[in-house]
Amino acid sequence: MAIGPEAPAAPQRIVDAVLFDTFGTVVDWKSGVADAVEAIAYRYGFEVDAAEFALRWRARYQLSLEPIRSGAREFLTLDELHRENLIATAEEMGLPIERIEAADVEWLNRAWHRLDGWPDSVPGLTELKRHFIIGPLSNGHLALLTNMAKHAGLPWDVIIGSDVTRCYKPDRDAYLGAARLLDLPPHRVMLCAAHNSDLAAARSAGLRTAFVARPQEYGTTQQSDLHPTEAWDVIARDIRDLATQLRDHITA
Amino acid sequence: MAIGPEAPAAPQRIVDAVLFDTFGTVVDWKSGVADAVEAIAYRYGFEVDAAEFALRWRARYQLSLEPIRSGAREFLTLDELHRENLIATAEEMGLPIERIEAADVEWLNRAWHRLDGWPDSVPGLTELKRHFIIGPLSNGHLALLTNMAKHAGLPWDVIIGSDVTRCYKPDRDAYLGAARLLDLPPHRVMLCAAHNSDLAAARSAGLRTAFVARPQEYGTTQQSDLHPTEAWDVIARDIRDLATQLRDHITA
Structure with missing residues (x-):
């Protein structure tokens, strides 16, 4: 300077x-995300290993960036990728996400903001x-x-x-x-x-x-x-x- | 939310x-820019109305954005526009900017950062x-x-x-x-x-x-x-x- x-x-x-x-x-991120998963599970009466859920949700993260890095997919924010990965993780772990209200899914997805x-x-x-x-x-x-x-x-x-x-x-x-x-x-x-x-x-x-x-x-x-x-x-x-x-x- | x-x-x-x-x-901006003009003028022994210099430098600002807003000119940052406007203002006010060392011109231009x-x-x-x-x-x-x-x-x-x-x-x-x-x-x-x-x-x-x-x-x-x-x-x-x-x- x-x-x-x-x-x-x-x-x-x-x-x-x-x-x-x-x-x-x-x-x-692991504690914060697991806490949010736990809160949702409690509210809806679901059984879930919240810490394992957080790990698996995160595990999909790098993979989902690959097509954007390579240019095969247009730029998407982490909110959008996290939402896709949340749904896939819920299916993988048998969490019936279709029974969760949309506003609560959004709140859960935004655990990464909190x-x-x-x-x-x-x-x-x-x-x-x-x-x-x-x-x-x-x-x-x-x-x-x-x-x-x-x-x-x-x-x-x-x-x-x-x-x-x-x-x-x-x-x-x-x-x-x-x-x-x-x-x-x-x-x-x-x-x-x-x-x-x-x-x-x-x-x-x-x-x-x-x-x-x-x-x-x-x-x-x-x-x-x-x-x-x-x-x-x-x-x-x-x-x-x-x-x-x-x-x-x-x-x- | x-x-x-x-x-x-x-x-x-x-x-x-x-x-x-x-x-x-x-x-x-007026006080901060005038102070920097004053400091340069003192160092080089130039006479200048520093407050007037600041006003005239600023007066060129909106005008210089016009061609960018209209798309006639590519996007330039304020550093680049301020530098052009500084040189024009110096000419207008008879400040011999060509006698100021490049590092000091840059310091003066960055008065807008300080x-x-x-x-x-x-x-x-x-x-x-x-x-x-x-x-x-x-x-x-x-x-x-x-x-x-x-x-x-x-x-x-x-x-x-x-x-x-x-x-x-x-x-x-x-x-x-x-x-x-x-x-x-x-x-x-x-x-x-x-x-x-x-x-x-x-x-x-x-x-x-x-x-x-x-x-x-x-x-x-x-x-x-x-x-x-x-x-x-x-x-x-x-x-x-x-x-x-x-x-x-x-x-x-």
């Missing part, structure tokens, strides 16, 4: 913006916001991410939804599109994620990378992403630790 | 989102944020609006730049595009502006409207927009008063 005649020298920061994967990295942050998310983001532009770099769309931020108190500076960049991670243009909208070169943007594959795609697009482990994202038997698989720029215990490490970097 | 089985009844709010015109309505809020802006927005989604609905682009928010401490939930909707107010699609991104019907979105023409276009697109007077936007001799010209949904003294009126509406 150009420094004007009266401006003090800018602090040496590793990047200007720190963007976050959201589902799993910032918010605990997820809570991990305990370190809000304090960590609040500290990071003092020094960096912070925002989600998520496959969620703008409305979902905005509602999620209001619900969970996530103090984003800016929200770049998949409906704004019109592409889904790990497409290279999802990362580059976010940097372009912020008018920053890719190396001045960091992605923080709990998923090594997301970070690999971000690094290949030229972004800086930060790994936080979320060993409970899929529950107690999780096998994937327990550890960093590459030497990411920052490896942190959680988002609060990330804030501490990046602050130390500024003041060092 | 659908109310789920365990959710409490939502409060009766007039709208879900309150969006703001920014230049003039939320931030004081504007301060009016005294009521941050407290009013902070109060509104408790009950509503708040964001700019501005002709600024996402990077400019993000930098402005960081500089002025504007606590936006979401930033919808003109480079996201790809159109400039008062084009109908600028208003409708913002509502669509928030996944809200137009009547659940309110535009707050200090300019009657902006509100007229928003109303015609189906948005709710709130007027705040900014009688000092153009300085002490301002003639336009001193009063509301229509019966807008809310007429407020300033953004803090708007927050009070909308809060009273909720609790009434």
